[in-house]
Amino acid sequence: xxxxxxxxxxxxxxxxxxxxxxxxxxxxxxxxxxxxxxxxxxxxxxxxxxxxxxxxxxxxxxxxxxxxxxxxxxxxxxxxxxxxxxxxxxxxxxxxxxxxxxxxxxxxxxxxxxx
Amino acid sequence: xxxxxxxxxxxxxxxxxxxxxxxxxxxxxxxxxxxxxxxxxxxxxxxxxxxxxxxxxxxxxxxxxxxxxxxxxxxxxxxxxxxxxxxxxxxxxxxxxxxxxxxxxxxxxxx
Numbered sequence: 001x002x003x004x005x006x007x008x009x010x011x012x013x014x015x016x017x018x019x020x021x022x023x024x025x026x027x028x029x030x031x032x033x034x035x036x037x038x039x040x041x042x043x044x045x046x047x048x049x050x051x052x053x054x055x056x057x058x059x060x061x062x063x064x065x066x067x068x069x070x071x072x073x074x075x076x077x078x079x080x081x082x083x084x085x086x087x088x089x090x091x092x093x094x095x096x097x098x099x100x101x102x103x104x105x106x107x108x109x110x111x112x113x114x115x
Numbered sequence: 116x117x118x119x120x121x122x123x124x125x126x127x128x129x130x131x132x133x134x135x136x137x138x139x140x141x142x143x144x145x146x147x148x149x150x151x152x153x154x155x156x157x158x159x160x161x162x163x164x165x166x167x168x169x170x171x172x173x174x175x176x177x178x179x180x181x182x183x184x185x186x187x188x189x190x191x192x193x194x195x196x197x198x199x200x201x202x203x204x205x206x207x208x209x210x211x212x213x214x215x216x217x218x219x220x221x222x223x224x225x226x
Protein backbone atom coordinates (compact mmCIF):
# COMPACT_ATOMS: atom_id res chain seq x y z
CA UNK A 1 0.00 0.00 0.00
CA UNK A 2 1.69 3.19 -1.22
CA UNK A 3 -1.22 5.51 -0.58
CA UNK A 4 -1.62 8.56 1.58
CA UNK A 5 -5.26 9.33 2.28
CA UNK A 6 -6.68 12.67 3.33
CA UNK A 7 -10.12 13.58 4.62
CA UNK A 8 -12.20 15.48 3.89
CA UNK A 9 -11.64 16.17 0.19
CA UNK A 10 -13.37 19.53 0.46
CA UNK A 11 -14.07 21.72 3.47
CA UNK A 12 -15.89 25.02 3.77
CA UNK A 13 -15.65 26.74 7.12
CA UNK A 14 -16.44 30.08 8.65
CA UNK A 15 -13.85 32.20 10.36
CA UNK A 16 -15.17 31.26 13.81
CA UNK A 17 -15.32 27.50 13.20
CA UNK A 18 -13.01 24.80 14.46
CA UNK A 19 -12.30 21.94 12.09
CA UNK A 20 -9.65 19.29 11.55
CA UNK A 21 -7.94 17.80 8.52
CA UNK A 22 -6.85 14.17 8.70
CA UNK A 23 -4.08 12.27 6.97
CA UNK A 24 -3.23 8.56 7.14
CA UNK A 25 -0.52 6.32 5.72
CA UNK A 26 0.31 2.66 6.26
CA UNK A 27 3.72 2.50 4.58
CA UNK A 28 5.63 2.52 7.85
CA UNK A 29 6.95 5.99 7.13
CA UNK A 30 8.17 7.86 10.19
CA UNK A 31 8.25 11.34 8.65
CA UNK A 32 5.01 13.16 7.86
CA UNK A 33 4.45 16.62 6.42
CA UNK A 34 1.82 19.28 5.95
CA UNK A 35 2.00 21.62 2.96
CA UNK A 36 -0.17 24.51 1.87
CA UNK A 37 -0.65 25.23 -1.81
CA UNK A 38 -2.34 28.30 -3.22
CA UNK A 39 -3.63 28.34 -6.79
CA UNK A 40 -0.87 28.33 -9.43
CA UNK A 41 1.83 28.34 -6.73
CA UNK A 42 4.18 25.59 -5.55
CA UNK A 43 3.50 23.71 -2.31
CA UNK A 44 4.85 25.46 0.78
CA UNK A 45 6.06 23.41 3.71
CA UNK A 46 4.21 24.06 6.96
CA UNK A 47 5.17 21.31 9.42
CA UNK A 48 7.32 18.19 9.59
CA UNK A 49 6.91 15.37 12.09
CA UNK A 50 9.67 12.86 12.63
CA UNK A 51 8.91 9.82 14.77
CA UNK A 52 5.72 11.51 15.99
CA UNK A 53 7.60 14.59 17.21
CA UNK A 54 7.31 18.01 15.63
CA UNK A 55 10.67 18.69 13.98
CA UNK A 56 9.94 21.67 11.77
CA UNK A 57 7.42 24.49 12.09
CA UNK A 58 7.88 26.95 9.26
CA UNK A 59 6.65 29.92 11.33
CA UNK A 60 3.05 28.91 10.75
CA UNK A 61 0.39 31.00 12.58
CA UNK A 62 -1.00 29.40 15.73
CA UNK A 63 -4.46 29.12 14.19
CA UNK A 64 -2.99 26.00 12.53
CA UNK A 65 -2.21 23.31 15.09
CA UNK A 66 -0.69 20.01 13.96
CA UNK A 67 -0.94 16.75 15.84
CA UNK A 68 0.59 13.33 15.25
CA UNK A 69 -1.27 10.86 17.48
CA UNK A 70 0.64 7.85 16.15
CA UNK A 71 3.02 6.86 13.37
CA UNK A 72 0.21 6.45 10.82
CA UNK A 73 -1.91 9.51 11.51
CA UNK A 74 -1.41 13.23 11.12
CA UNK A 75 -4.00 15.87 11.92
CA UNK A 76 -4.17 19.59 11.28
CA UNK A 77 -6.52 21.44 13.62
CA UNK A 78 -7.92 24.69 12.29
CA UNK A 79 -9.35 27.53 14.35
CA UNK A 80 -10.21 31.16 13.61
CA UNK A 81 -8.91 30.99 10.06
CA UNK A 82 -8.88 33.88 7.64
CA UNK A 83 -10.15 33.90 4.04
CA UNK A 84 -6.54 34.05 2.83
CA UNK A 85 -6.01 30.62 4.40
CA UNK A 86 -8.16 29.13 1.65
CA UNK A 87 -5.91 26.70 -0.23
CA UNK A 88 -5.18 23.07 -1.01
CA UNK A 89 -3.66 21.40 2.06
CA UNK A 90 -1.41 18.50 1.21
CA UNK A 91 -0.14 15.77 3.49
CA UNK A 92 2.94 13.72 2.63
CA UNK A 93 5.04 11.00 4.20
CA UNK A 94 8.52 9.61 3.67
CA UNK A 95 11.15 7.36 5.13
CA UNK A 96 13.20 8.95 7.88
CA UNK A 97 16.61 7.36 7.91
CA UNK A 98 19.76 6.85 5.92
CA UNK A 99 18.00 5.80 2.76
CA UNK A 100 19.25 7.05 -0.58
CA UNK A 101 15.94 6.38 -2.29
CA UNK A 102 14.28 9.40 -0.79
CA UNK A 103 10.73 10.05 -1.97
CA UNK A 104 7.80 11.86 -0.48
CA UNK A 105 4.36 10.31 -1.05
CA UNK A 106 1.63 12.91 -1.25
CA UNK A 107 -2.06 12.60 -0.56
CA UNK A 108 -4.68 14.13 -2.87
CA UNK A 109 -5.15 17.11 -0.59
CA UNK A 110 -8.04 18.84 1.14
CA UNK A 111 -9.47 21.84 -0.67
CA UNK A 112 -10.23 24.35 2.10
CA UNK A 113 -12.43 27.40 1.65
CA UNK A 114 -12.73 29.91 4.49
CA UNK A 115 -15.77 32.18 4.26
CA UNK B 116 18.86 24.79 0.95
CA UNK B 117 19.94 25.00 -2.67
CA UNK B 118 17.73 27.28 -4.75
CA UNK B 119 16.50 25.98 -8.09
CA UNK B 120 15.59 27.82 -11.28
CA UNK B 121 13.41 26.35 -14.02
CA UNK B 122 11.56 27.70 -17.06
CA UNK B 123 8.05 28.78 -16.08
CA UNK B 124 6.40 27.04 -19.02
CA UNK B 125 7.06 24.86 -22.06
CA UNK B 126 4.95 23.60 -24.95
CA UNK B 127 5.52 20.36 -26.82
CA UNK B 128 3.70 18.33 -29.44
CA UNK B 129 2.57 14.81 -28.71
CA UNK B 130 5.21 12.20 -29.45
CA UNK B 131 8.12 14.58 -28.99
CA UNK B 132 10.87 14.21 -26.42
CA UNK B 133 10.79 16.97 -23.81
CA UNK B 134 13.79 18.19 -21.87
CA UNK B 135 13.31 20.43 -18.84
CA UNK B 136 16.45 21.93 -17.35
CA UNK B 137 16.86 23.00 -13.75
CA UNK B 138 19.69 25.19 -12.47
CA UNK B 139 21.02 24.69 -8.95
CA UNK B 140 24.30 26.56 -8.74
CA UNK B 141 24.77 26.21 -4.97
CA UNK B 142 24.06 22.49 -4.71
CA UNK B 143 25.82 20.91 -1.73
CA UNK B 144 28.01 17.81 -1.83
CA UNK B 145 25.39 15.65 -0.10
CA UNK B 146 22.43 16.93 -2.13
CA UNK B 147 20.45 14.78 -4.53
CA UNK B 148 18.22 16.09 -7.31
CA UNK B 149 14.59 15.01 -7.33
CA UNK B 150 11.77 15.71 -9.77
CA UNK B 151 8.06 15.68 -9.04
CA UNK B 152 5.03 15.90 -11.33
CA UNK B 153 1.78 17.54 -10.28
CA UNK B 154 -1.61 17.50 -12.00
CA UNK B 155 -4.24 20.12 -11.08
CA UNK B 156 -5.89 19.53 -7.70
CA UNK B 157 -3.68 16.52 -6.95
CA UNK B 158 -0.63 16.01 -4.78
CA UNK B 159 2.81 15.94 -6.40
CA UNK B 160 4.10 12.56 -7.55
CA UNK B 161 7.73 11.45 -7.48
CA UNK B 162 9.24 10.95 -10.93
CA UNK B 163 12.97 10.39 -10.55
CA UNK B 164 15.97 11.11 -8.35
CA UNK B 165 19.69 11.20 -9.03
CA UNK B 166 23.08 12.30 -7.75
CA UNK B 167 25.31 12.34 -10.82
CA UNK B 168 25.60 11.25 -14.46
CA UNK B 169 22.43 9.60 -15.71
CA UNK B 170 19.49 7.89 -14.11
CA UNK B 171 16.69 6.23 -16.04
CA UNK B 172 13.44 4.65 -14.99
CA UNK B 173 10.28 3.58 -16.77
CA UNK B 174 8.94 7.12 -17.17
CA UNK B 175 11.92 9.49 -17.45
CA UNK B 176 15.65 10.04 -17.57
CA UNK B 177 17.66 12.45 -15.50
CA UNK B 178 20.94 13.85 -16.79
CA UNK B 179 23.36 15.49 -14.36
CA UNK B 180 26.66 16.96 -15.61
CA UNK B 181 29.89 16.53 -13.69
CA UNK B 182 29.67 19.94 -11.96
CA UNK B 183 26.10 19.13 -10.81
CA UNK B 184 25.06 22.77 -11.13
CA UNK B 185 22.18 21.84 -13.38
CA UNK B 186 20.10 18.83 -14.30
CA UNK B 187 17.80 17.90 -17.16
CA UNK B 188 14.63 15.87 -16.90
CA UNK B 189 13.91 14.06 -20.15
CA UNK B 190 10.43 12.76 -20.94
CA UNK B 191 10.39 10.51 -24.02
CA UNK B 192 7.49 10.71 -26.47
CA UNK B 193 5.13 12.81 -24.38
CA UNK B 194 1.38 12.38 -24.57
CA UNK B 195 -1.48 14.69 -23.61
CA UNK B 196 -1.58 13.06 -20.18
CA UNK B 197 1.91 14.41 -19.48
CA UNK B 198 0.50 17.94 -19.31
CA UNK B 199 1.37 18.93 -15.74
CA UNK B 200 3.69 21.03 -13.61
CA UNK B 201 7.16 19.59 -13.07
CA UNK B 202 9.16 20.55 -9.99
CA UNK B 203 12.89 20.20 -9.47
CA UNK B 204 14.06 19.89 -5.85
CA UNK B 205 17.53 19.68 -4.37
CA UNK B 206 18.38 18.31 -0.94
CA UNK B 207 19.89 15.52 1.12
CA UNK B 208 18.02 12.26 0.62
CA UNK B 209 18.07 11.01 4.16
CA UNK B 210 16.11 11.87 7.23
CA UNK B 211 13.00 13.96 7.12
CA UNK B 212 13.06 16.42 4.33
CA UNK B 213 12.83 20.17 4.65
CA UNK B 214 12.22 20.67 0.98
CA UNK B 215 11.50 23.83 -0.90
CA UNK B 216 9.53 23.57 -4.10
CA UNK B 217 10.59 26.01 -6.80
CA UNK B 218 8.11 27.67 -9.10
CA UNK B 219 7.94 24.59 -11.33
CA UNK B 220 7.62 24.23 -15.10
CA UNK B 221 4.15 24.06 -16.62
CA UNK B 222 4.38 21.63 -19.52
CA UNK B 223 1.58 21.85 -22.06
CA UNK B 224 1.42 18.97 -24.54
CA UNK B 225 -0.30 19.90 -27.76
CA UNK B 226 -2.10 17.36 -29.98
